[in-house]
Amino acid sequence: xxxxxxxxxxxxxxxxxxxxxxxxxxxxxxxxxxxxxxxxxxxxxxxxxxxxxxxxxxxxxxxxxxxxxxxxxxxxxxxxxxxxxxxxxxxxxxxxxxxxxxxxxxxxxxxxxxxxxxxxxxxxxxxxxxxxxxxxxxxxxxxxxxxxxxxxxxxxxxxxxxxxxxxxxxxxxxxxxxxxx
Amino acid sequence: xxxxxxxxxxxxxxxxxxxxxxxxxxxxxxxxxxxxxxxxxxxxxxxxxxxxxxxxxxxxxxxxxxxxxxxxxxxxxxxxxxxxxxxxxxxxxxxxxxxxxxxxxxxxxxxxxxxxxxxxxxxxxxxxxxxxxxxxxxxxxxxxxxxxxxxxxxxxxxxxxxxxxxxxxxxxxxxxxxxxxxxxxxxxxxxxxxxxxxxxxxxxxxxxxxxxxxxxxxxxxxxxxxxxxxxxxxxxxxxxxxxxxxxxxxxxxxxxxxxxxxxxxxxxxxxxxxxxxxxxxxxxxxxxxxxxxxxxxxxxxxxxxxxxxxxxxxxxxxxxxxxxxxxxxxxxxxxxxxxxxxxxxxxxxxxxxxxxxxxxxxxxxxxxxxxxxxxxxxxxxxxxxxxxxxxxxxxxxxxxxxxxxxxxxxxxxxxxxxxxxxxxxxxxx
Amino acid sequence: xxxxxxxxxxxxxxxxxxxxxxxxxxxxxxxxxxxxxxxxxxxxxxxxxxxxxxxxxxxxxxxxxxxxxxxxxxxxxxxxxxxxxxxxxxxxxxxxxxxxxxxxxxxxxxxxxxxxxxxxxxxxxxxxxxxxxxxxxxxxxxxxxxxxxxxxxxxxxxxxxxxxxxxxxxxxxxxxxxxxxxxxxxxxxxxxxxxxxxxxxxxxxxxxxxxxxxxxxxxxxxxxxxxxxxxxxxxxxxxxxxxxxxxxxxxxxxxxxxxxxxxxxxxxxxxxxxxxxxxxxxxxxxxxxxxxxxxxxxxxxxxxxxxx
Numbered sequence: 001x002x003x004x005x006x007x008x009x010x011x012x013x014x015x016x017x018x019x020x021x022x023x024x025x026x027x028x029x030x031x032x033x034x035x036x037x038x039x040x041x042x043x044x045x046x047x048x049x050x051x052x053x054x055x056x057x058x059x060x061x062x063x064x065x066x067x068x069x070x071x072x073x074x075x076x077x078x079x080x081x082x083x084x085x086x087x088x089x090x091x092x093x094x095x096x097x098x099x100x101x102x103x104x105x106x107x108x109x110x111x112x113x114x115x116x117x118x119x120x121x122x123x124x125x126x127x128x129x130x131x132x133x134x135x136x137x138x139x140x141x142x143x144x145x146x147x148x149x150x151x152x153x154x155x156x157x158x159x160x161x162x163x164x165x166x167x168x169x170x171x172x173x174x175x176x177x178x179x180x181x
Numbered sequence: 182x183x184x185x186x187x188x189x190x191x192x193x194x195x196x197x198x199x200x201x202x203x204x205x206x207x208x209x210x211x212x213x214x215x216x217x218x219x220x221x222x223x224x225x226x227x228x229x230x231x232x233x234x235x236x237x238x239x240x241x242x243x244x245x246x247x248x249x250x251x252x253x254x255x256x257x258x259x260x261x262x263x264x265x266x267x268x269x270x271x272x273x274x275x276x277x278x279x280x281x282x283x284x285x286x287x288x289x290x291x292x293x294x295x296x297x298x299x300x301x302x303x304x305x306x307x308x309x310x311x312x313x314x315x316x317x318x319x320x321x322x323x324x325x326x327x328x329x330x331x332x333x334x335x336x337x338x339x340x341x342x343x344x345x346x347x348x349x350x351x352x353x354x355x356x357x358x359x360x361x362x363x364x365x366x367x368x369x370x371x372x373x374x375x376x377x378x379x380x381x382x383x384x385x386x387x388x389x390x391x392x393x394x395x396x397x398x399x400x401x402x403x404x405x406x407x408x409x410x411x412x413x414x415x416x417x418x419x420x421x422x423x424x425x426x427x428x429x430x431x432x433x434x435x436x437x438x439x440x441x442x443x444x445x446x447x448x449x450x451x452x453x454x455x456x457x458x459x460x461x462x463x464x465x466x467x468x469x470x471x472x473x474x475x476x477x478x479x480x481x482x483x484x485x486x487x488x489x490x491x492x493x494x495x496x497x498x499x500x501x502x503x504x505x506x507x508x509x510x511x512x513x514x515x516x517x518x519x520x521x522x523x524x525x526x527x528x529x530x531x532x533x534x535x536x537x538x539x540x541x542x543x544x545x546x547x548x549x550x551x552x553x554x555x556x557x558x559x560x561x562x563x564x565x566x567x568x569x570x571x572x573x574x575x576x577x578x579x580x581x582x583x584x585x586x587x588x589x590x591x592x593x594x595x596x597x598x599x600x601x602x603x604x605x606x607x608x609x610x
Numbered sequence: 611x612x613x614x615x616x617x618x619x620x621x622x623x624x625x626x627x628x629x630x631x632x633x634x635x636x637x638x639x640x641x642x643x644x645x646x647x648x649x650x651x652x653x654x655x656x657x658x659x660x661x662x663x664x665x666x667x668x669x670x671x672x673x674x675x676x677x678x679x680x681x682x683x684x685x686x687x688x689x690x691x692x693x694x695x696x697x698x699x700x701x702x703x704x705x706x707x708x709x710x711x712x713x714x715x716x717x718x719x720x721x722x723x724x725x726x727x728x729x730x731x732x733x734x735x736x737x738x739x740x741x742x743x744x745x746x747x748x749x750x751x752x753x754x755x756x757x758x759x760x761x762x763x764x765x766x767x768x769x770x771x772x773x774x775x776x777x778x779x780x781x782x783x784x785x786x787x788x789x790x791x792x793x794x795x796x797x798x799x800x801x802x803x804x805x806x807x808x809x810x811x812x813x814x815x816x817x818x819x820x821x822x823x824x825x826x827x828x829x830x831x832x833x834x835x836x837x838x839x840x841x842x843x844x845x846x847x848x849x850x851x852x853x854x855x856x857x858x859x860x861x862x863x864x865x866x867x868x869x870x871x872x873x874x875x876x877x878x879x880x881x882x883x884x885x886x887x888x889x890x891x892x893x894x895x896x897x898x899x900x901x902x903x904x905x906x907x908x909x910x911x912x913x914x915x916x917x918x
Binding site for chain 1: 611637638641645647649650651652910
């Protein structure tokens with residue numbers, strides 16, 4: 001894997017997250033009815049940071065949960081390698097709430113589609129909105145994000161790598177080239 | 182209360198003890214073992230037993246007291262009296278009563294009946310409920326209530342699988358299963374199978390009926406690691422099987438009854454039902470094998486199989502009369518006359534067979550001759566010559582073939598549980 | 611991460627990583643069971659046959675629920691009232707079912723070794739739901755999951771299986787699984803119910819329940835089959851209860867913190883007293899719930915496994 005460019009650095013990441021938090025609050029006219037659902041793994045960390053930002057701005061912390069969509073994937077039928085499933089942790093009721101689904105990269109849109117199925121099985125939310133750090137294009141589903149950190153168009157042999165200090169050694173977003181094996 | 186026994190030869194092979202001494206007993210406990218000057222203890226009652234031997238109280242591990250259910254033939258008390266008269270301070274009684282000893286209540290009933298008697302009565306629990314051979318009896322509960330071993334005596338345990346399970350189960354309490362070895366399908370005869378039975382025209386039981394079940398018991402005990410005890414062994418081949426098994430290390434023990442080392446099937450010629458028992462009287466070669474087995478330790482002990490029957494029961498046609506003879510009061514005499522005085526067994530061996538080994542097999546304590554120990558004695562006059570007279574027997578039943586038999590050696594007194602039986606009377610000491 | 615085998619026939623040779631994976635995956639499915647809509651689309655389009663040649667209500671029910679909650683299609687086949695009662699051989703029955711294109715077979719049979727035989731005559735993935743006295747792997751797994759859920763670990767734990775060990779596939783699966791996960795396993799029961807060779811399994815044998823309770827952290831109490839055992843291996847139910855029954859007095863006297871498991875169905879007053887069956891030391895109903903989660907995990911891991 002070759003690094004082609006560093007798209008966002010540590011400071012840039014923090015500013016983007018601040019802006020996303022503000023956008024969410026603005027669109028929903030406050031934070032009383034929103035709940036945040038982070039998608040494992042980095043979406044979860046992103047959601048947590050957004051939750052802190054909202055707390056700084058509004059003085060209240062919206063409820064935070066994590067969603068695992070492995071069981072809703074549509075690629076079991078075409079026999080891709082078996083992914084590891086982790087636990088969905090949502091300890092509050094979703095019904096009537098404005099759910100903000102949060103992930104790090106939006107690509108084909110299949111993961112989001114699976115997430116929508118999962119959320120519908122958990123309750124009947126008021127709205128479901130989608131917030132993503134990077135949109136890299138190449139949609140295979142009619143899905144758009146409501147809140148986008150950055151648009152990074154990519155080609156087939158490129159990938160966007162998000163690093164967050166909760167799990168990696170830095171905060172950054174890289175554009176990398178994948179070597180075909 | 183104090184008593185002094187004077188001039189005794191104290192013999193206890195368990196302690197390697199063979200000592201001439203007096204004994205002072207205070208309230209049933211051994212107070213002194215030394216030569217005593219009677220004038221020093223003027224309150225004490227003195228018994229002059231010079232020339233007599235004192236051995237640990239004898240124990241008969243195979244008796245039938247017919248209580249509950251057959252009190253006309255024998256009760257726990259009358260049977261215990263007969264035991265004391267015969268020189269025994271302890272017995273183990275078989276469960277073929279009515280109801281059988283297959284519940285804690287019956288065990289406790291029997292122990293309760295015997296309370297306060299000189300003789301210790303230890304119930305043997307049934308192996309199967311009702312001795313019917315259908316399901317296991319509650320052995321753990323029986324053991325906790327006071328049973329010291331288990332048997333379906335009267336018959337063998339019905340199936341190999343039941344005996345196997347019983348041996349496994351009894352392992353948890355280290356208790357022996359006592360087998361009456363007789364194959365059910367070969368049973369039913371009235372005497373031993375030999376040319377005598379052919380001449381007499383009586384249906385007969387072959388020795389192999391016993392040998393088969395002895396082998397079954399040995400193999401199952403070997404396989405499971407359990408303990409098996411062969412009751413009233415009578416057949417030469419059975420003795421050989423036990424001998425081989427012991428060499429292999431199988432936990433098997435055996436007992437023989439006095440009539441099986443004294444009488445042969447020739448005695449049946451007069452059709453006297455007092456010679457009818459099960460296993461039946463066998464041939465001379467079997468008698469010789471029993472004696473050899475006693476000599477080399479293959480047969481661990483002597484037990485009477487004391488089986489009281491009323492006169493009307495025994496006064497039936499030979500093929501219908503029930504099996505069994507009483508034996509508590511002839512056992513010691515026959516053992517001394519036939520084995521000791523004829524040089525077949527030493528005195529130590531006699532004590533082992535009649536007092537020590539039966540208790541060891543049942544995991545009971547061995548009486549010791551030590552200051553502070555409970556006094557549990559049988560006092561024997563080895564050379565006393567007499568004729569056994571059934572008139573003086575303490576048993577309720579009279580079915581013995583030995584009435585009028587000349588014997589040499591008799592129990593003079595027994596002491597146990599702070600009581601003494603002497604001169605036909607019980608007294609507290 | 612995936613299972614190393616395409617089948618679950620028993621726990622005997624299952625590596626630690628596989629057991630770990632199943633137990634961890636089951637946590638997710640345990641959470642699904644708490645949702646209002648207890649369904650995920652993961653095994654949609656998969657067909658699973660429950661081939662139950664030996665009667666069972668609870669195990670079959672548990673498997674069926676697990677399958678339906680994963681959105682699979684399930685078919686139940688029991689011996690009675692089927693072609694088998696018309697004399698069709700087992701092999702023919704299986705071949706016929708397979709010809710209708712099924713993906714997985716969950717099988718319970720009174721003869722040990724049938725699940726292995728199925729792997730030879732069928733292309734489906736096979737899950738053993740209990741074969742004779744041999745193994746019952748999903749029970750072993752759900753027992754381990756339940757213990758781990760309550761105690762937090764399996765390694766180094768002292769677990770004693772109580773009851774008729776000689777007739778128990780639950781006991782064997784528990785022994786294999788727990789030992790693989792590093793627990794110390796022992797057994798307790800009347801000597802007639804302890805089979806040969808426990809020492810060769812590295813399993814200590816107790817004949818005294820009080821001692822077993824004092825020296826172990828967990829008891830897995832097996833059901834006494836009254837019809838089969840009373841009179842034969844044990845004198846009576848009453849004697850069994852008096853000497854081996856788990857009562858509240860025994861718990862308090864020997865080990866107040868002991869954990870009690872039971873695979874069910876319980877004989878109240880025999881292997882456990884009613885008080886214990888309803889008390890705070892037992893996790894019997896948790897085992898039932900966890901059973902569905904474990905079976906979902908096993909079905910998921912095998913059902914979505916690609917043929918590499």
